[in-house]
Amino acid sequence: MIENMQPRWSNGNLYEPYAGRWSRLVAGEFLAWLSAPPGLDWLDVGCGTGALTEAIAERCAPNRLVGIDASEGFLDFARGRLEGTAAELLRADAQSLPFATAEFDRVVSGLVLNFVPDRERAAAEMARAARQNGQVALYVWDYTGGMELMCRFWDAATDLNPYARELQDNWHAAFCQPEPLYRLLEEVGLSHIEVRAIDVPTLFRDFDDYWTPFLGGQSPAPAYCMSLSEGERTALRERLRATLPTRPDGSIHLTARAWAARGSKR
Template identity: 50%
Template sequence: MGDVWAVAGGYEAYVGRWSRPVAAEFVRWLGVPAGGRWLDAGCGTGALTGTVVAAASPAGVTGLDMSTGFLAEARRGAGGQASFVAGDAAALPFASGRFDAVVSGLALNFVPGPSRAVAEFARVAAPGGTVAAYVWDYTDGMRMMRYFWDAALEVDPAAADQDEGPRFPICKPGALAQAWADAGLGEIGTRGVEIPTVFADFDDYWRPFLGGQGAAPAYLMRLPPEQREAIRARLDARLPRRPDGSIAMTARAWAVRGQAPR
């Protein structure tokens, strides 16, 4: 009954494409000086890793993820400008104090016991280094997912156990700030990053849910066909449409940053 993270193309179509503009704003907000050593923990298909390479002038970037399928895609996208390691964000295979910036995009909430991951981020950060992450606002701000779960709950009340809003309490500014403080990080700040998510038509919105990659698509593909169709019908009737048939929504991520003790 777990989430599925294996097929890069399915993930990119579902949510990877929306991570990239968030990553760009996130890296600008961090303002890490050029020449730093970066770790992207839970790098997935490489959206944040690639942004660091392109925009932060790093001395080096290492991406880490547990999904070998996602790592293969991240390697292709990086074009040899980053290194990649298979591993667990809550048990990082690196020496203490190794990185000037430790970042994580859209991954922290999927780590069992995210506080352990944050403690690991702090451990491998150099003195005075930046430790930062961003996660989707599953409760309200990630509209494409909120519409889906609201429809799913009407069709299948058992979906409440899978709904990412209540399931991931770490995905709120206060919880993120507290996790950073508990890890001994200082100069903590949080902010929201909101981007437009415009779908060409209903099929552009719905098809990625059928790819099975991620929490909501994995849940959907476990349902019998009649329940999937009932959810599809509700969404088709409710999603906001422009006159040209496109569907315009927004997605909000919560970001947090802090500094390792000097």
């Protein structure tokens, strides 16, 4: 049924209304949790459209700030967002960072590690790039139920076609939980590891604000949506319209949960 579902993102203009606008909220909570002093050297691995990088620039007074991503489309979007800052943005692979050992005080990653083919290698690279007594920290969406906007989409899709259940984000959902995140940081030699949930509100002004981003075609849920016939897509849209918790003013109030983990380099 779906031969070309593409779980990777590459277009910042499509990503922002779908999940990017919520990632900015998580970034702020994440940095408040890290509570880093000013004047540090930061590396953002998988910076995407630049939400976390921008938050670091605004909140943390970094001495140096570097963001890397494998997608040139995302980097182009991030360059526009970070214009006027001193952030360096480079195209690079999270699994093979182009930096010396012990080059950064803080090595962070937001909403990307579950998309990396070899996440163990990427985590090891993040630890390698961190200085002694530095910190490695990351966060990922909770795809097992905490990312309500996606879970409700798949519930509605499955009501209409049980096959849709097989197409959920389960290929990376198992990783996006506290125990796997803790083990990952432990396996790359970090100490004083902590994991916590970050919950943020996801407010949609009306149904179209919720539905339209699913027409972008990137990532599993939008790809599934756009693989349907026009009639099937209309049925899914109306199923969602009937099942989403819509308030009298037409707004839809959901929540999104991310799991964050941090550890110190010995």
